[in-house]
Amino acid sequence: MRTREQYIREINRIGRIGVLITLILLFAVPTIFGIYHNAIPSLGDFFKAASGLLVLFIPIGISEVFIYSPLLGSASYVSFITGNIMNLKVPIATNAQELMDTTKGSEESDVITTLAVGISAMVTIVMIALGVLLLVPLEPLMTSDSVMIASAYVIPALFGALVIGLLKPTGDFQVKGKVKAGVLPFVVLFIINLFVMNTSDYSGILLIVMIPFTILCAYILFKKGQITIVEKVKKESE
Numbered sequence: 001m002r003t004r005e006q007y008i009r010e011i012n013r014i015g016r017i018g019v020l021i022t023l024i025l026l027f028a029v030p031t032i033f034g035i036y037h038n039a040i041p042s043l044g045d046f047f048k049a050a051s052g053l054l055v056l057f058i059p060i061g062i063s064e065v066f067i068y069s070p071l072l073g074s075a076s077y078v079s080f081i082t083g084n085i086m087n088l089k090v091p092i093a094t095n096a097q098e099l100m101d102t103t104k105g106s107e108e109s110d111v112i113t114t115l116a117v118g119i120s121a122m123v124t125i126v127m128i129a130l131g132v133l134l135l136v137p138l139e140p141l142m143t144s145d146s147v148m149i150a151s152a153y154v155i156p157a158l159f160g161a162l163v164i165g166l167l168k169p170t171g172d173f174q175v176k177g178k179v180k181a182g183v184l185p186f187v188v189l190f191i192i193n194l195f196v197m198n199t200s201d202y203s204g205i206l207l208i209v210m211i212p213f214t215i216l217c218a219y220i221l222f223k224k225g226q227i228t229i230v231e232k233v234k235k236e237s238e
Contacts, residue, residue: 004107008074015077022081056201063207073110075117082121087155092120177227181218185210 034040041049068085069076072093079089096116102109131138141147189210193199199206221227 011074011077015074018077018081056203059205059208060203063211066211067207071104071113072117073105073113075110075114078114078117078121082124084124088120088124089117092116174230175227176230177221178218180221180226181214184217185214188213 031040064085065076065080068079068090071090072079072085075089075093079085082089093113093116096112097104097109100108100112102112189199189206218227
């Protein structure tokens with residue numbers, strides 16, 4: 001029987017191998033096509049075209065690791081490899097933790113989250129494969145007005161479910177007043193967007209700045225007793 005330390009080492013080893021294979025495949029496909037069609041750009045042209053994207057997405061990628069890893073745990077590797085983290089993996093993780101009433105950060109929560117995200121990734125792969133195979137037959141249905149209208153509400157519905165899952169306490173402990181930690185960061189961003197500039201093009205950089213700022217706000221409020229951690233009272237039936 002494996003210990004937790006052995007499990008963590010194995011997860012990290014397999015996860016790093018998976019990430020390495022994914023990176024190789026991601027770079028291999030355009031490289032092979034470029035060589036085959038004799039369309040390899042020079043390094044200068046490459047960085048000139050990619051610089052704008054790199055400035056935007058490198059900070060986002062770094063900040064997402066700090067934001068989502070504590071919630072996803074061992075499932076982080078699968079989540080970052082398969083993508084759709086905010087609009088799919090995080091809602092699935094929080095919903096699984098809520099349904100199983102696990103304490104976030106516990107071994108039980110880590111196992112439940114890993115199973116839920118892993119199954120989600122497999123279902124996603126199957127659905128994408130079916131979508132590719134049935135793209136032409138389903139085109140009239142997928143481009144119909146009713147489906148287009150419904151698709152506009154998918155992301156808001158996911159965010160709504162995510163917010164409800166985050167606010168509802170799970171596990172053995174409850175964090176009271178945790179919403180207060182986000183009030184000042186929200187006000188600051190609102191003022192910047194309203195009176196200074198539109199920050200949509202700098203979301204990655206802002207995330208890196210606002211994460212420690214929000215943690216600092218939570219720490220100060222915790223020290224002042226505005227945010228408290230209490231043990232949940234279990235029902236007698238439980």
